[in-house]
Amino acid sequence: MRMIKQSGSHELEIRKSRFVCTLARVGTEAEAVGFLAAHRRAHRDATHNCTAYVVGEHGEITKSNDDGEPAGTAGIPMLEVLVRRELTGVAAVVTRYFGGVKLGAGGLVRAYGQAVAETVEAVGVVELRPVVTVTVRVDHGLAGRFLGDLHGRGAQPGEVRYGAGVEADVAVPVPELAGFEAWVAEVTAGRAEVERGAPGYVEVPVP
Incomplete structure (x- = not known):
């Protein structure tokens, strides 16, 4: 679309x-x-x-x-x-x-x-691509590495919240959901909590 x-x-x-x-x-x-x-x-x-x-x-x-x-x-x-x-x-x-x-x-x-x-x-024209906002929760000891690796994947968290732990919201393309969740489990040694949010769209410029 x-x-x-x-x-x-x-x-x-x-x-x-x-x-x-x-x-x-x-x-x-x-x-x-x-x-x-x-x-x-x-x-x-x-x-x-x-x-x-x-x-x-x-x-x-x-x-x-x-x-x-x-x-x-x-x-x-x-x-x-x-x-x-x-x-x-x-x-x-x-x-x-x-x-x-x-x-x-x-x-x-x-x-x-x-x-x-x-x-x-x-x-200009943009393409709307379906995504799901995934909230990843990690403790402070893992947050630095997780966020660094996330940037290394070329992903930009929409919001990062600091409290008892660290929560990051990431818009993940629908076809990549399973792969993203597997990657999170790998880089955090299974110590992250992952929660899928509501589906939505991101706008990607069309040349």
Whole structure:
């Protein structure tokens, strides 16, 4: 599953018309609809505010709107860019300020698609990889070696807590859970307590 790295905007000018694309990270369809409605209200002076969004764990919910442009020349090409990049959890609006030169159907398709594509490149894309947060508890005598070896594996604990013992939270990719737990048992001679937490995701930048 992929998402945009962050919300953001990007502008381009094509034959005197300004196309301003704004992308937002959204968690639900209701959030996408709310964001797009607010954007339209804020930019009601624009000639068009064309929209598209993809939401759902597998990008199964999609919708687009041409907002007065000829049917199929704005919302659909915008949506196609998001789908082609395998994105979800994203809402897109392209605000057009007409410059007096008509682009024709083909020109509009290219312009709206280009606006979204360039904005996706500008804000970046991340891949969401499933992980489980594993809490490892060791005594103070083992903590130094354990944390050092953990860094040696290229893992960064999300939080380390010091008390009667030392607790470290580590986000472990789901396919590596069994191997990680076996490694912990080996480096601590079986003296660590390991507890699996709730599943979640980490964001990995996509080149």
